[in-house]
Amino acid sequence: MRVGITGHRGLSTQVEEQVRALLAEQVKAYDPAELVGFSCIADGPDSWFAETVLQHGGRLEVVIPATEYRQGLPDWHHPVYGRLLSRAVDVHHTGITESTSEAHQAGSEILVGLVDELIAVWDGKPARGYGGTADVVAYAERTGVPVRVLWPEGASR
Numbered sequence: 113m114r115v116g117i118t119g120h121r122g123l124s125t126q127v128e129e130q131v132r133a134l135l136a137e138q139v140k141a142y143d144p145a146e147l148v149g150f151s152c153i154a155d156g157p158d159s160w161f162a163e164t165v166l167q168h169g170g171r172l173e174v175v176i177p178a179t180e181y182r183q184g185l186p187d188w189h190h191p192v193y194g195r196l197l198s199r200a201v202d203v204h205h206t207g208i209t210e211s212t213s214e215a216h217q218a219g220s221e222i223l224v225g226l227v228d229e230l231i232a233v234w235d236g237k238p239a240r241g242y243g244g245t246a247d248v249v250a251y252a253e254r255t256g257v258p259v260r261v262l263w264p265e266g267a268s269r
Contacts, residue, residue, distance in 0.1 A: 173226070217242060217243035227257060228258075
């Protein structure tokens with residue numbers, strides 16, 4: 113099973129704990145021998161999912177939206193990004209240099225095109241900017257990729 117992730121960044125510690133638990137529960141439902149997780153490995157759900165896939169015994173493939181993508185992520189996340197990238201069995205690139213909203217959406221569209229199912233850590237609200245979680249979910253739905261929404265009951269961004 114080829115499973116991708118999209119989700120909100122900047123979640124509170126309390127919501128993070130709940131999301132990590134939901135992701136662990138979902139990932140455990142997949143056969144680790146057949147599981148390939150696809151992620152852009154940004155801070156937040158992207159990385160939590162990637163870590164969970166690897167801990168479960170699955171394989172990881174990474175989509176890099178732009179050559180300058182890592183530099184646009186928080187400095188504290190760079191070691192996690194590097195560690196996860198080094199564990200990837202394959203890396204996909206958009207061919208875009210600048211890390212913009214358009215590049216992030218392009219990366220997400222590549223990711224959606226590679227998976228059988230998309231997990232969305234999504235509160236169900238519109239994107240705050242182009243390329244946000246809602247835009248990725250809408251793209252997946254338009255292209256016929258099933259979306260599994262995970263969001264803790266009562267949680268907010």
